[in-house]
Amino acid sequence: MSTLRTRLNALAIGAAVVTMTAMYGTSAHAAQGNPPVKTVAIEIDNFKFGIVSIDVTVGTTVTWTNRDDVPHTVVSVKKLFKSPPLDTEETFSYTFNEAGTFEYYCSLHPRMTGTIVVK
Numbered sequence: 001m002s003t004l005r006t007r008l009n010a011l012a013i014g015a016a017v018v019t020m021t022a023m024y025g026t027s028a029h030a031a032q033g034n035p036p037v038k039t040v041a042i043e044i045d046n047f048k049f050g051i052v053s054i055d056v057t058v059g060t061t062v063t064w065t066n067r068d069d070v071p072h073t074v075v076s077v078k079k080l081f082k083s084p085p086l087d088t089e090e091t092f093s094y095t096f097n098e099a100g101t102f103e104y105y106c107s108l109h110p111r112m113t114g115t116i117v118v119k
C-alpha cells in the first residue's frame with residue numbers, strides 16, 4: 001500500500017519536472033533572441049490570394065509569391081504597402097509591426113482581395 005503511494009508521488013513529481021522543463025525551455029529560447037519564427041507565406045494562384053484572411057501577431061512578416069503566369073500586385077487599401085507588379089515566382093514581403101485590420105488587393109485585378117488581421 002505504502003509502496004503504491006510512493007510510486008504515485010514519484011509519478012506526480014516526474015510530471016511536474018517535465019512541465020517546468022517545458023516552461024523553462026520556452027523562456028530560455030526567447031531569452032537567446034530566437035523567438036518563434038513569425039512568418040506567413042501566401043501564394044497567389046489562379047487569380048486568388050491563397051489565404052484570403054488570416055490572424056497574425058505583431059511583428060509577423062507576410063510573404064506573397066505569385067504562382068500565376070500573369071503579373072499581380074499586393075496593395076494595401078490603407079496605402080501601408082504597395083508591391084511592384086510581381087512576375088511568375090516573384091515575391092513581396094511586408095512586416096506588420098502594428099495591430100489592426102489590413103485589407104489589400106491586386107491593383108491589376110481589383111476583385112482579388114485579402115485581409116491580414118494583426119493582433
Ligand SMILES: [Cu+2]
Nearest residue numbers: 072106108109
Ligand atoms: Cu492580379
